[in-house]
Amino acid sequence: MRTALILAFAAFGAFSLYVMWQVGYLGIWQAGMSSPGAWQVLVDLVLMSCIALGYMWHDAQRTGRSVWPFALITLAAGSFGPMLYLLLAPRRTLQHAPA
Template sequence: MRTVLILVLAAFGAFTTYAMWQVGYLGIWQAGMGSVGAWQVLLDLIVMSCIALGLIWRDARLTGRTVWPFALLTVAAGSFGPLLYLLLAPRSAARGTLRAAT
């Protein structure tokens, strides 16, 4: 799982860097407001980010991890918060959480 997370984070990070270089941070937001279809995608991403934040918050409470850095990163940069939260999970905490969920 960590290998997949690292690959996704690296590929998405590279693409995000390219997009930021092309249009900037505000340009990404402006593109997300350019049409009704773009608004739908933007709102869908906001809803999913809120769901991810709720799950991160719950898991952090159960495992004793600090949630604030990941919450702030999620608000500012979307998927990077949850991806890093999962990637930086202690191996024992990740196993314990999976057992508790099943």
């Protein structure tokens, strides 16, 4: 799972850098408001970001992690916040039950 997440982060990050180079940050938002279909995609992104923020908030309280850096990244850059939250999560070790 972590490998797939790393690959997705790298590929989407490279694509996002290319898009930012072409149209800029505001250009991405302008494109997201250019038609009813684009609005649907933008609203979907906002809803999924809110769901991800809720998950991260709950998980951070449960595990003692700070959610704020990832929440700010989510608000500014969408799915990069949740992807980083998952990538930087401490690996859980398997605990063997006594025999």
